[in-house]
Amino acid sequence: DAGVIQSPRHEVTEMGQEVTLRCKPISGHDYLFWYRQTMMRGLELLIYFNNNVPIDDSGMPEDRFSAKMPNASFSTLKIQPSEPRDSAVYFCASSLDNGLNTEAFFGQGTRLTVV
């Protein structure tokens, strides 16, 4: 398996624009996670899905952020409108089982810069 695939790897956008980050989890994995990494806050969980259903989105910073998982092989994280403080590396991860019992495999991340 190719692992968790994220696109794009890098994104530079202007403040106010809509940004969509994409993720393809490992085939057969039931759980999908979106994390954000910043210097100030480190790695923090934004939202996660189980069998395509959002389970916990309490980490989503505000209404400008939304995530969907229309099927088992694809998820998006959208920011609309984007702001400079959204600049970060966004990671997608997937796990076979409840992550308590298995490890989460991470994608290579999308480095977002909002200018």
Next chain:
Amino acid sequence: AQKVTQAQTEISVVEKEDVTLDCVYETRDTTYYLFWYKQPPSGELVFLIRRNSFDEQNEISGRYSWNFQKSTSSFNFTITASQVVDSAVYFCALSEEETSGSRLTFGEGTQLTVNP
């Protein structure tokens, strides 16, 4: 609430030295899992180990070893005979059973630099 603390922000060693990365955690759960991830300069997060709260046996994998002590809520990671390729940021993480799902709470990370 769960918390993971990695007090060492940066560590610098010379190749072949042994180095220990500290991790202290807080949790109210009796069942939980601890993890270590490596983030090399290329940026991806690489899984290294998972340990459950009922298994306090230390583990060794090549030059890597882990010391889990529930009495001190610590899960330390030692690299023996460090190499330049070990240079990376290392994250300790915790997952609790009672959280709604399996969110990982990460520590702040320790930047390890191994100099030739």
